[in-house]
Amino acid sequence: MGLIVQKYGGTSVGSIERIRRVAERIAAYQQAGHELVVVVSAMGKSTDTLVELAKQIAVYPSERELDMLLTTGEQVSIALLAITLQQIGIDAVSLTGWQAGIRTEPIHGRARVKEVDNRRIRAELAKGRVVIVAGFQGVTDEGEITTLGRGGSDTSAVVLAASLQAERCEIYTDVAGVYTADPRVVPSAQKLASISYDEMLELASLGAGVLHPRSVEAAKKYRVKLIVRSSFTDEEGTYIKEDAEMETGRVVSGVAHDEHVAKITVNGLPASGGALSKLFHTLASAQVNVDIIIQGSVAGELTNVSFTVSTDDLPKALEVLKANQAALRFTQVEHETGLSKVSIVGAGMINNPGVAAEMFRQLAEQEISIRMVSTSDIKVSCVIPAEQTTLAVRTLHTAFGLDVPEQAVVHGQ
Numbered sequence: 101m102g103l104i105v106q107k108y109g110g111t112s113v114g115s116i117e118r119i120r121r122v123a124e125r126i127a128a129y130q131q132a133g134h135e136l137v138v139v140v141s142a143m144g145k146s147t148d149t150l151v152e153l154a155k156q157i158a159v160y161p162s163e164r165e166l167d168m169l170l171t172t173g174e175q176v177s178i179a180l181l182a183i184t185l186q187q188i189g190i191d192a193v194s195l196t197g198w199q200a201g202i203r204t205e206p207i208h209g210r211a212r213v214k215e216v217d218n219r220r221i222r223a224e225l226a227k228g229r230v231v232i233v234a235g236f237q238g239v240t241d242e243g244e245i246t247t248l249g250r251g252g253s254d255t256s257a258v259v260l261a262a263s264l265q266a267e268r269c270e271i272y273t274d275v276a277g278v279y280t281a282d283p284r285v286v287p288s289a290q291k292l293a294s295i296s297y298d299e300m301l302e303l304a305s306l307g308a309g310v311l312h313p314r315s316v317e318a319a320k321k322y323r324v325k326l327i328v329r330s331s332f333t334d335e336e337g338t339y340i341k342e343d344a345e346m347e348t349g350r351v352v353s354g355v356a357h358d359e360h361v362a363k364i365t366v367n368g369l370p371a372s373g374g375a376l377s378k379l380f381h382t383l384a385s386a387q388v389n390v391d392i393i394i395q396g397s398v399a400g401e402l403t404n405v406s407f408t409v410s411t412d413d414l415p416k417a418l419e420v421l422k423a424n425q426a427a428l429r430f431t432q433v434e435h436e437t438g439l440s441k442v443s444i445v446g447a448g449m450i451n452n453p454g455v456a457a458e459m460f461r462q463l464a465e466q467e468i469s470i471r472m473v474s475t476s477d478i479k480v481s482c483v484i485p486a487e488q489t490t491l492a493v494r495t496l497h498t499a500f501g502l503d504v505p506e507q508a509v510v511h512g513q
């Protein structure tokens with residue numbers, strides 16, 4: 101029986117009762133002979149509550165202090181889970197990110213993990229203990245506490261599984277696996293038995309919040325066997341692996357949406373002299389992630405460019421652009437919110453032309469206006485008005501044959 105890394109999300113540890121259920125599952129695995137490293141998130145919505153507290157004091161709280169504040173959430177849940185396990189006779193120890201040796205780059209709010217020094221974890225496992233690790237947090241070489249970005253506990257679990265060469269990494273959450281769309285938005289969504297790393301990476305990056313995108317990236321890189329399943333039932337979950345059996349040869353495997361999209365337009369930008377490169381370098385140096393970019397036509401010496409950012413990054417992006425307006429030599433910056441991005445994802449698209457055209461047709465039939473488009477080998481994304489998100493997601497889910505098949509009705513004799 102090998103080592104397993106398990107991760108329990110916020111809802112799964114949202115109350116003492118739920119923490120007890122998690123402890124029972126851990127006990128069963130331990131009795132079956134497994135060594136266990138367990139990553140937990142902060143209880144329920146407590147991370148949101150902490151963010152709100154800071155925002156009552158400052159619109160832009162210091163990112164360092166925000167990390168200091170948010171990491172307390174996970175410190176509460178690891179200690180409570182360790183106490184619960186000890187109470188039922190299981191030797192357990194809780195460790196913060198830095199105690200567990202999770203070292204990150206020196207960036208607050210969305211640090212990447214550089215390496216895991218797993219000596220402390222190994223030593224605790226050697227004593228026969230269940231090791232409980234605080235998700236979402238790490239430490240820099242200078243001893244500063246960092247966080248990995250919202251939803252980052254998944255990534256903590258995967259990097260630990262990679263470092264410890266765990267048999268597998270199990271992500272326990274409040275749904276039974278990865279579905280063809282968010283089951284809260286599409287009631288007819290189907291649970292996938294398996295999905296490839298590449299498709300899952302696209303879905304997660306395009307807004308399917310069930311997994312932190314960096315966790316999938318790390319799982320693919322280090323070949324970690326990843327399973328998403330419910331913390332409330334024993335139902336089989338979804339396997340994320342290299343060559344997932346293609347689900348009945350479907351062209352589209354899933355629909356994802358992201359309602360945090362903002363569009364920025366920079367007008368009157370010099371059409372030559374590397375202005376575009378300077379613009380996006382300036383944004384990148386400020387840690388602003390830019391998504392879809394569309395350059396307008398050139399009129400005389402000037403052009404304009406539109407791009408999308410996450411609504412979280414919008415204030416920072418606008419601030420940076422305004423502060424650098426003279427150096428970047430543009431005349432005006434505009435922005436628009438109230439947008440969302442709807443995407444279809446599927447490895448089968450590579451060999452099937454016309455998928456994008458069909459997506460546009462389906463959206464047009466519902467009178468959904470498409471504001472921007474972006475494509476890759478295995479996805480097509482459209483930016484649309486946010487209020488039409490649910491309609492768009494459901495329409496595409498049905499159109500691409502993803503709805504759960506109607507149950508055969510059994511008539512009495």
Ligand code: ADP
Nearest residue numbers: 109110111273274278279281282284308309310
């Ligand atoms: P946790 O706190 O366990 O990390 P999250 O809220 O981060 O849980 O992720 C689980 C949620 O992801 C589900 O409740 C579901 O609404 C959402 N979700 C979005 N897209 C999908 C999808 N394709 N499959 C499953 N869940 C999805």
Ligand code: ASP
Nearest residue numbers: 141147236250251252253
């Ligand atoms: N508690 C953090 C968050 O709410 C990390 C996580 O849940 O993965 O984003």
Ligand code: MG
Nearest residue numbers: 109251309310
């Ligand atoms: Mg999550």
